[in-house]
Amino acid sequence: MNETCFKVLKKDKKSKARLGLLSTPHGNIQTPSYVFVGTYGKFRHLTPRDIKRTKTQLVIANTFHLWEEALQGLPLQQGQSLLIKKLGLNIPTMTDSGGFQVLSLAFGDKNKIGKFMTKNIAVDNRLRKSVIHSRKNVKITQKGVYFNFKGQKMFLGPELSMKIQKKIGADIIFTFDHITSPLDSFKYNKKAVELTNKWALRCFRTNKNNNQALFGIVQGGIYKSLRIKSAKFIGSLPFDGFGIGGSYTKKQISKILKWVIPYLPEEKPRHLLGVGKVADIFEAVQNGIDTFDCVIPTREARHGRLYTKTRHIDIRKGKYIKDKKVIEKGCACQTCSNKIPRFKIRKLLTNEDRKQNATGQRYCLMHNMWFFNNLLEEIRESIQKDKFTEFKKKFLKNY
Numbered sequence: 213m214n215e216t217c218f219k220v221l222k223k224d225k226k227s228k229a230r231l232g233l234l235s236t237p238h239g240n241i242q243t244p245s246y247v248f249v250g251t252y253g254k255f256r257h258l259t260p261r262d263i264k265r266t267k268t269q270l271v272i273a274n275t276f277h278l279w280e281e282a283l284q285g286l287p288l289q290q291g292q293s294l295l296i297k298k299l300g301l302n303i304p305t306m307t308d309s310g311g312f313q314v315l316s317l318a319f320g321d322k323n324k325i326g327k328f329m330t331k332n333i334a335v336d337n338r339l340r341k342s343v344i345h346s347r348k349n350v351k352i353t354q355k356g357v358y359f360n361f362k363g364q365k366m367f368l369g370p371e372l373s374m375k376i377q378k379k380i381g382a383d384i385i386f387t388f389d390h391i392t393s394p395l396d397s398f399k400y401n402k403k404a405v406e407l408t409n410k411w412a413l414r415c416f417r418t419n420k421n422n423n424q425a426l427f428g429i430v431q432g433g434i435y436k437s438l439r440i441k442s443a444k445f446i447g448s449l450p451f452d453g454f455g456i457g458g459s460y461t462k463k464q465i466s467k468i469l470k471w472v473i474p475y476l477p478e479e480k481p482r483h484l485l486g487v488g489k490v491a492d493i494f495e496a497v498q499n500g501i502d503t504f505d506c507v508i509p510t511r512e513a514r515h516g517r518l519y520t521k522t523r524h525i526d527i528r529k530g531k532y533i534k535d536k537k538v539i540e541k542g543c544a545c546q547t548c549s550n551k552i553p554r555f556k557i558r559k560l561l562t563n564e565d566r567k568q569n570a571t572g573q574r575y576c577l578m579h580n581m582w583f584f585n586n587l588l589e590e591i592r593e594s595i596q597k598d599k600f601t602e603f604k605k606k607f608l609k610n611y
């Protein structure tokens with residue numbers, strides 16, 4: 213038994229949306245909830261206090277990026293996990309399995325990615341960097357994945373992923389899975405599902421910390437029979453929760469979730485991997501997803517793309533050079549409530565001076581993270597009041 217448990221508190225009458233409470237050794241998460249990506253177990257330019265002020269409930273870090281540090285066995289205080297030490301904050305955490313990075317970072321050349329991703333192709337960020345023609349750099353076997361990284365021959369498989377995740381010590385960890393790209397065939401996806409299922413069993417049997425919850429991952433690409441096969445198998449195992457991975461177009465999110473969700477136990481939490489655009493959040497929640505992670509709020513903040521209830525603004529544009537307004541009127545984030553004007557944020561963010569630029573990024577991060585957390589709070593309120601469908605329609609009108 214681990215200390216993580218989940219309770220469904222309320223179900224929406226018109227959709228599969230649900231309110232829940234996910235309890236972990238480091239605190240409770242009200243769901244549906246956004247999960248922010250702190251790749252190396254931190255958020256550049258934000259202090260632990262800043263993170264808290266954005267109302268962030270749950271953070272996901274990358275096993276691949278913390279691998280070396282985890283196995284070095286840095287000195288930790290009694291009961292402290294590596295991830296909590298790195299964040300400097302007692303907050304619920306997750307780690308991915310490292311599978312995505314192994315199959316993508318290992319491919320190397322990021323610039324080739326664009327060729328393979330049409331605008332239409334959403335959404336699993338873990339897949340965004342997957343480049344089919346570079347697969348010659350990796351060898352996938354029953355044991356795991358052999359790959360070249362920075363000139364070194366490396367290996368990652370289910371048992372090693374579990375070992376690293378145990379050392380990182382997040383509250384929620386994921387099984388090692390075989391990701392596929394949107395361009396992969398049925399045959400390739402079929403093999404990937406079979407391997408993902410075998411690896412899931414091996415992860416399940418591998419020793420983890422008692423207080424860690426293990427989530428199994430459903431794959432199967434855009435193929436109904438494979439999705440159902442994967443969901444049936446993974447859903448039949450006594451995992452603490454379930455992740456849904458894979459790549460699909462925006463229109464396919466709903467379809468895939470409708471195939472998969474009926475085979476996952478109602479009382480367990482469901483996490484959608486790598487999804488987090490505004491419209492996609494509503495689709496995910498409507499179909500019964502409880503948590504989802506995405507780099508969008510933080511990555512875009514660093515480039516000055518700021519979210520408001522009506523549109524994005526690109527704060528670097530010249531038109532904001534004299535704009536004295538706050539990012540969004542009525543926004544209660546630290547940046548807006550301290551009345552930091554747009555022109556100032558623009559000036560800082562376009563400044564080559566590192567310190568000034570960092571301050572600009574901080575203002576943007578604080579706003580975007582708060583925006584998404586606040587949106588989820590509003591979504592939760594709408595479910596509570598049986599008004600989710602109405603809220604979705606009203607909100608998306610402006611998007």
Ligand SMILES: [Zn+2]
Pocket residue numbers: 539540543544545546547548549578579582
């Ligand atoms: Zn704001």
